[in-house]
Amino acid sequence: MSDPFWYTFPSPLEGYEDHAPLPDELNEDGKSYQNPQTGVLSPSYEKFTSGISNGRRGGFDVHIYYHHSSESQKEYAKALWERIRLEFPELRIYRVWDKPIGPHTMAMFEVNIFTPAQFGAFIPWLVVNRGPLSALVHPNHDDGDALRDHSQRATWLGERVPVDLGLLKKFLEKRTNEAANVPANGN
Numbered sequence: 001m002s003d004p005f006w007y008t009f010p011s012p013l014e015g016y017e018d019h020a021p022l023p024d025e026l027n028e029d030g031k032s033y034q035n036p037q038t039g040v041l042s043p044s045y046e047k048f049t050s051g052i053s054n055g056r057r058g059g060f061d062v063h064i065y066y067h068h069s070s071e072s073q074k075e076y077a078k079a080l081w082e083r084i085r086l087e088f089p090e091l092r093i094y095r096v097w098d099k100p101i102g103p104h105t106m107a108m109f110e111v112n113i114f115t116p117a118q119f120g121a122f123i124p125w126l127v128v129n130r131g132p133l134s135a136l137v138h139p140n141h142d143d144g145d146a147l148r149d150h151s152q153r154a155t156w157l158g159e160r161v162p163v164d165l166g167l168l169k170k171f172l173e174k175r176t177n178e179a180a181n182v183p184a185n186g187n
Contacts, residue, residue: 007152045116053140058092058112060119062126063136065161068098068107076131081109083129088122090114103150103168106161127157134158146172 013019025034043049048059066077081096092112099107113119126135138154140146150163 007148048116048139051141051143053142054114055142057140058114059116060113060137060139062111062113062122063104063108063138064111064126064130065104065106065108065134065136066132068100073132074098074107077107077109077133080129080131080133084111084122087125088118091118091122102171103164104161105164123157130157132158134161136161136163 020036023034023036026032027034047054052059064077064080066073068074078096081093084091085093088111091114094110096109097104097107101108111122113122123137135157136150136154137157138149141149141153147165147169150168151165
């Protein structure tokens, strides 16, 4: 029988197959479980893991969308862009596009996040301060599967905005062909 999902997934317990049984005791709140305390923090506190890039591009991209025909959303987006540059100068922030660009079907601007600490500070801040805008948050995996990063691996703040994955696929194929010096039509 074939897998009904487009992608396959490794077990979440990969690397923990021989762990000791977890305790059934509850914390004092009577609802949450006591977890084993090893005194060692997950490496995910220090650098992105699970194949997420720690390189030049950053571990996560955040695309913040607004309706370009809405003057109030356009003003809010530009003010938010300015505030992010002031409050989070360590993040890479790109220009505000006043129309759809690439696979993005709405006007937007992009922010790159390089460390788990930046992610932990910026994403909760954005949840509270994004106002009427939506944001696509996606990882940049070392496997280069940008289609999967923009779809199955992505998460949304606010309303989901359509992303033209067909256009993204064509762009990625063209870039791959150019890197291999192969014409786009394969001849």
